[in-house]
Amino acid sequence: MASDSPAPEPLIAVEHLTRRYRMGPQTVHALDDVTVTIRRGEFVAVMGPSGSGKSTLMNLLGCLDRPDSGQYRLDGQEVAGLSSDALAAVRNRSIGFVFQSFNLLPRQTALDNVMLPMVYAGVSRAQRVERALAALDSVGLWERARHRPTQLSGGQQQRVAIARALVNDPLLLLADEPTGALDTATSLEIIGLFQRLNRRGITIVLVTHEPEVARFAARVLQFRDGRLIDDLRQEPEVAA
Amino acid sequence: MTAWDALRAALESLRANPLRSALTMLGIVIGVAAVIAMVAVGAGARDQVLRQIASLGTNLILVGQGSIVRGGVKLGAGTASSLTEDDALAVLSETPSVVVTAPSVRWGLQIVAGNQNWGTILFGITPDYMDAREWTVALGRGLSDEDVAQATKVVVLGQTVVRNLFGGGDPIGEQVRVFSTPLTVVGVLAEKGQNTQGQDQDDVIFVPLSTAKRNIPGMAKSNPRFIHSMAVKMRDGADMADAQAQIRDLLRQRHRLIPGQDDDFWMRDLSEVSATRDESSRALSFLLAAVAAVSLLVGGIGIMNIMLVSVTERTREIGLRLAIGARRRDILVQFLIESITLSLIGAAVGVALGIGTAVAVAALAGWPTLIRIDSIVLAVAVSGLVGVFFGLYPARRAAGLNPIEALRHE
Known part of the structure; x- marks a missing residue:
């Protein structure tokens, strides 16, 4: 967390962020006046029970949803008011998503799956292959490039998904329960991969409800009932 | 997303369910084949009639010897x-x-x-x-x-x-x-x-x-x-x-x-013959157009049906594509190209089948057939329009999905 003087622009600056849903006659505050900043290079775990607002925060940080009020600056750019197409471009170029259930296209090879974000970034076909192979190499799956998801283990599938998230060189990796569908040993493997990527400089925000996973992050944001109730910095365990 | 990427994605998705894709195309295949084969038969018959009428001479009146009436009895033509x-x-x-x-x-x-x-x-x-x-x-x-x-x-x-x-x-x-x-x-x-x-x-x-x-x-x-x-x-x-x-x-x-x-003479005007033929061939053309319209409509509804199923089945894929940066327009184009591809492949098969049928009819039944390029162009163009028209609603539905809900869809 060595911050240079004078305070550089944080990667994520969220102020008074609020998101409400109407559930029948009631209004539910899924996220209630949350203010937080995250700097480049941080590895942050977002913790909380279900319904605490962590998924809502995740969707807002990932530009999949818009807040009802408050501000969200990503890398200095106010994104709350952007058009749907502009948000798509932000998701495409600045954010990499990793999901609990991997969300790989089942009939396409690992390589095709990793190339998918570049299809929407307008990258030439030759470059797509080159960059996708490099991304697969960085997660240790270069030799599995022509395999389909069904021919890969759960851990391997998640690594393909991570390669897909990395392929457009995003500012931010957003992982939503990335180990939720994996056994303990494989989970450790994936967490270790996140830590290695983080050491290389990528910012990671990881949503989880498991304290065992949060141990590996340097900072833990605790949510309950839509509010940020704790912001804890810790010495992370090293997974691998 | 380029059109080429969309086409690749469309072909990939159609290949994933070959039987379903084939059955969906069937309506268009039959419609297009029917149009081309029937137009070929109709045009062949019409062409033959026109050639026969032309062989009689156009702008022609024939005048012949009539019958003579003797005591109220009409003797046959040519007796006078x-x-x-x-x-x-x-x-x-x-x-x-x-x-x-x-x-x-x-x-x-x-x-x-x-x-x-x-x-x-x-x-x-x-x-x-x-x-x-x-x-x-x-x-x-x-x-x-x-x-x-x-x-x-x-x-x-x-x-x-x-x-x-x-x-x-x-x-x-x-x-x-x-x-x-x-x-x-x-x-x-x-x-x-x-x-x-x-x-x-x-x-x-x-x-x-x-x-x-x-x-x-x-x-x-x-x-x-x-x-x-x-x-x-x-x-x-x-x-x-x-x-x-x-x-x-x-x-x-x-x-x-x-x-x-x-x-005491008779007169015959050959243009009357050709007028009758024109009338009946117009009725035939109208009938053909009606048959074509109905079969292409049914084919189009089949496409819309299967595209709606496909959108529901692939909700998570759509959510993922939106999450990794697809614009709504990209999703719309992808599904639209898929339905157009479906109908155009159907049309291509239909053209082949239609020409085959026309050739077979000519060979087996001995009817004159004339395969008309304009009927092929028209049938293919209408199939393309059917793909656009009936693909638009499912594609709009896909493009309008909420990515968060789509990603959560089971």
Whole structure:
């Protein structure tokens, strides 16, 4: 967390962020006046029970949803008011998503799956292959490039998904329960991969409800009932 | 996302469910094949009819000898011998819209060449007759004014007669005999085929009108100027009904018929035949269009149905694509291209099947078929439009999905 003087622009600056849903006659505050900043290079775990607002925060940080009020600056750019197409471009170029259930296209090879974000970034076909192979190499799956998801283990599938998230060189990796569908040993493997990527400089925000996973992050944001109730910095365990 | 990427994605997705894709296309396949095959059959039939009508000669009125009424009994057509070469001359000179009148006599007889003989119909004609009835000569020459003036003993043979007497060999310069008169073959007519009534038009021989009258026993018994019929050709654009009325008045006057008395001749206008044919082919075209519209509509609904299923099945894929940066337009285009691809592949198969059917119908049933490029272009274009129209709603539905909910979809 060595911050240079004078305070550089944080990667994520969220102020008074609020998101409400109407559930029948009631209004539910899924996220209630949350203010937080995250700097480049941080590895942050977002913790909380279900319904605490962590998924809502995740969707807002990932530009999949818009807040009802408050501000969200990503890398200095106010994104709350952007058009749907502009948000798509932000998701495409600045954010990499990793999901609990991997969300790989089942009939396409690992390589095709990793190339998918570049299809929407307008990258030439030759470059797509080159960059996708490099991304697969960085997660240790270069030799599995022509395999389909069904021919890969759960851990391997998640690594393909991570390669897909990395392929457009995003500012931010957003992982939503990335180990939720994996056994303990494989989970450790994936967490270790996140830590290695983080050491290389990528910012990671990881949503989880498991304290065992949060141990590996340097900072833990605790949510309950839509509010940020704790912001804890810790010495992370090293997974691998 | 480029169109090429969208096309690749579409083909990939169609390949994932080959049977389902094939069944979905079936409606379009059948629709397009039906249009092309039926248009081919319809156009073939129409083309044949048009050629037959053209072979009769257009802008033509036929005038023939009528029946005489004796004591209230009408004898058959041709029993009156009132029509003469002078009538033909008068019609030509006194009716402004007439360009040619071609008098003729006809006689059924036996023609002999060497040891072969053949029953055919002899026409005694003037050169104008060939022009009016649109006969051309395939070999040798036609009859000339000089032949008529001098009653030369020459004959022009129809193809059927040549086949039967000479086995298809060159008959020019050969001698044939009708009754005991030797005639020299000077020409062979170009083939005309069957007429609208299915009669063989090539089973004829032509001799000069004067030769016929002089050499056929009993032909010119009472009146040397008599004729059986005349072909009257109008100039292009002439009012046929008007011309017919004028000719009728003229002939009645010349034959001294009093008002109330029946015509002693008959008249036939070939444009009536072609008008009827036009009418029926218009009805046929309308029927074809209706069948095509219904089958393409049904095919389109099939496509829409399967695309809606596909959008539901692939909700998570759509959510993922949106999450990693697809714009709504990209999703819309992807699904639209998928439905268009589906309908165009169906159309391509349909074109092949339609052409195959038309060829098979021609070969097996012996119907004339004419594969029309415009029917293929139209069927393919309409299929493309069907793909767009029926793909639009499912594609809009896909593009309108909320990415968060789509990603959570099970």
